[in-house]
Amino acid sequence: MRLATILPRASVEPVVVAAAPDGSWIELAGLAGRPMSRLEDGLPWVLAHTAHLTARAAAWAGPRYRESEFSYLPPVMRPPSIRDFYAFEQHVKTCRAQRGLEIPPAWYELPVFYFTNPSALCGHGTDVWAPAGSQELDYELELGIVIGRAGRDIPVAQAWDHVAGFTILNDFSARDLQRREVPVGLGPAKSKDFATGLGPALVTRDECADRISGEKLTLAMCARVNGRELSRGTTASLHHSIPRLVAQAARDAELHPGDILGTGTVGTGCILELGPENTGGWLKPGDVVELEIERLGVLRHRIVARPK
DSSP, X not given: OEEEEEEETTOSSOEEEXXXXXXXXXXXXXXXXXOOXXXXXXXXXXXXXXXXXXXXXXXXXXXXXXXXXXXXEOXXXXXXXXXXXXXXXXXXXXXXXXXXXXXXXXXXXXXXXXXXXXXXXXOTTOEEOOOTTOOOEEOOEEEEEEEOSOEESOOGGGGGGGEEEEEEEEOOEXXXXXXXXXXXXXXXXXXXXXXXXXXXXXXXXXXXXXXXXXXXXXXXXXXXXXXEEEEEEEGGGBSSOHHHHHHXXXXXXXXOTTOEEEOOOXXXXXXXXXXXXXXXXXXXXXXXXXXXXXXXEEEEEXXXXXXX
């Protein structure tokens, strides 16, 4: 199933919807016959009844939403937590080499992550601006993994059972702010927590079942700025697999439905890695950033000037 959270044009209340075969969207509460005000609250039930809901959507004769009638919100509006990992070797190696550094041996031994701001999510089609004092706004092409079943100390062999599905994540970064923060040793903060793109939809794991082999998921990834492709990669190049990210996140900690895990940036998946001199510079007002992941769709944002 494809699930999304939308804001109808004539409403102030978000609506959780499911995709119909004709490309329209159906209110999930109607399909389910039960309240569904926030996707994260209903995920365990939805995942247990996916086949039933899919069949009802195919035969649905009730009201529908068309894309011209709403704007997208993040599919999970207020996740309990967002852990963003650093799991693609090419990205890590290239970015560290730019600073004259090698990858530390510990990186190969365990997946590492930082917590980012669950209140700063930006849905598909929204405007994004650089934080105060930044002139080096960057995109980051990542896969978002949405937890659908709670668990603690989850073994790698059982990790897929806790994954609801996938979405696209743009970990917008202010690189000039980041250069000041990271040497302190506590990880990025204000260089990251101003905006994180998420969406346009949550695609449940069963929709990608034929692309999962053991611990590996294979989906093509690319990024475009103003229609020009800058980044291309694949989820298959993850050094630390998705089940291992889930297991690490759940070590001595409870994962909850709606929690989001970011894979980190795929190789070539940001301006920092490619070099601003090779991409037309850092993101600036007027630029349109599109991140695309096979089967998940396109996540689009327009860069604007920071409001006065």
